[in-house]
Amino acid sequence: MNIIVFALLALLAITxxxxxxxxxxxAAIMFTGIYSFLSASWMMILDAPDVAFTExxxxxxISTVLMLSTMALTGQGEDIPRKSSWMxxxxxxxxxxxxxxxxxxxxxLGAPDAxxxxxxxxSYVERSVEDMHGLPNVVTALLASYRGYDxxxxxxxxxxxxxxxxxILRRDPKEASATEPSAGxxxx
Amino acid sequence: xxxxxxxxxxxxxxxxFLMMTGFYIVLARKNLxxxxxGLNIFQTSVFLLYITMGKVNNGTAPIIPPAIVEAQKSxxxxxxxxxxxxxxxxGAxxxxxGAxxxxxGAxxxxxGAxxxxxxxxxxxxxxxxxxxxxLMLTAIVVxxxxxxxxxxxxxxxxxxxxxxxxxRILELDRGE
Numbered sequence: 001m002n003i004i005v006f007a008l009l010a011l012l013a014i015t016x017x018x019x020x021x022x023x024x025x026x027a028a029i030m031f032t033g034i035y036s037f038l039s040a041s042w043m044m045i046l047d048a049p050d051v052a053f054t055e056x057x058x059x060x061x062i063s064t065v066l067m068l069s070t071m072a073l074t075g076q077g078e079d080i081p082r083k084s085s086w087m088x089x090x091x092x093x094x095x096x097x098x099x100x101x102x103x104x105x106x107x108x109l110g111a112p113d114a115x116x117x118x119x120x121x122x123s124y125v126e127r128s129v130e131d132m133h134g135l136p137n138v139v140t141a142l143l144a145s146y147r148g149y150d151x152x153x154x155x156x157x158x159x160x161x162x163x164x165x166x167x168i169l170r171r172d173p174k175e176a177s178a179t180e181p182s183a184g185x186x187x188x
Numbered sequence: 189x190x191x192x193x194x195x196x197x198x199x200x201x202x203x204x205f206l207m208m209t210g211f212y213i214v215l216a217r218k219n220l221x222x223x224x225x226g227l228n229i230f231q232t233s234v235f236l237l238y239i240t241m242g243k244v245n246n247g248t249a250p251i252i253p254p255a256i257v258e259a260q261k262s263x264x265x266x267x268x269x270x271x272x273x274x275x276x277x278x279g280a281x282x283x284x285x286g287a288x289x290x291x292x293g294a295x296x297x298x299x300g301a302x303x304x305x306x307x308x309x310x311x312x313x314x315x316x317x318x319x320x321x322x323l324m325l326t327a328i329v330v331x332x333x334x335x336x337x338x339x340x341x342x343x344x345x346x347x348x349x350x351x352x353x354x355x356r357i358l359e360l361d362r363g364e
Contacts, residue, residue, distance in 0.1 A: 047244075048239045109196050139250055158333045168340045
């Protein structure tokens with residue numbers, strides 16, 4: 001086992017715990033960016049450079065900016081933990097133990113005969129160059145062609161989310177004073 | 189529990205640890221922005237779970253080297269040529285000029301055999317599974333869309349309630 005992987009995993013765990021323990025929201029958001037970047041590095045080691053690039057750009061970049069701007073708009077940097085903190089820990093430990101018990105049946109890491117590897121991945125790798133007229137990146141071929149409808153659905157989701165954000169944040173100056181008392185129905 | 193089992197499963201345990209940390213943040217914090225952070229951590233751990241499953245021992249990223257792509261392309265072309273040659277040979281007994289085409293087809297077929305050997309030599313490269321990468325690329329983009337929506341709702345809640353503290357919001361709801 002690689003020493004770099006161990007260092008990376010230790011850093012990931014420390015960052016996650018730090019985010020859970022930090023009271024200051026600003027620092028927690030910064031640590032979220034670091035966490036995203038570390039997980040992108042781990043994805044790079046796990047042979048998924050495309051996902052690593054996207055995670056570094058979206059997770060460490062865009063989502064950090066979005067959270068910082070939300071914090072600036074709400075203007076509340078402090079986070080007070082709940083009084084009784086043993087109940088969440090109990091739930092989390094029990095759930096985690098159940099999941100760990102579930103992993104005992106999983107195929108070992110990197111096993112070439114794991115069910116995931118048997119079908120249909122080899123056929124994609126074998127056929128994509130011929131099907132895509134010499135496109136070297138199999139992930140691109142899969143994303144844009146074999147699973148093109150997935151990508152179409154994804155763009156639909158992004159469009160819907162964009163419209164929804166615009167509608168939620170829109171402030172009509174005429175209605176602003178009139179709808180102020182009755183606007184409380186939305187967050188319920 | 190042997191050392192081998194641990195070496196084969198430690199990635200999953202790491203993923204579960206990160207997932208549970210995110211879950212804990214969602215449960216134990218009452219600031220709404222902090223909840224969104226917890227959901228983000230949870231989400232990233234799911235990405236890592238999928239990527240971990242796609243890894244193959246001694247594998248490399250599923251990007252085929254340009255040399256092999258070239259060889260495979262020319263092999264493909266000459267394969268088509270050879271097929272045409274076969275048809276022409278069949279027709280050689282019927283038409284005279286078909287023989288010339290068949291010869292040409294044989295030359296291309298030879299060239300194709302050389303290219304196929306090159307492909308075979310380079311075919312020992314082990315690629316990791318591209319499918320989890322593709323699924324997670326989609327999931328990341330959908331994830332940022334939902335995060336943006338959640339944060340917009342937080343901003344809206346702050347406008348109406350004047351706070352992003354979950355318990356305070358519930359108190360205001362009960363009091364009104």
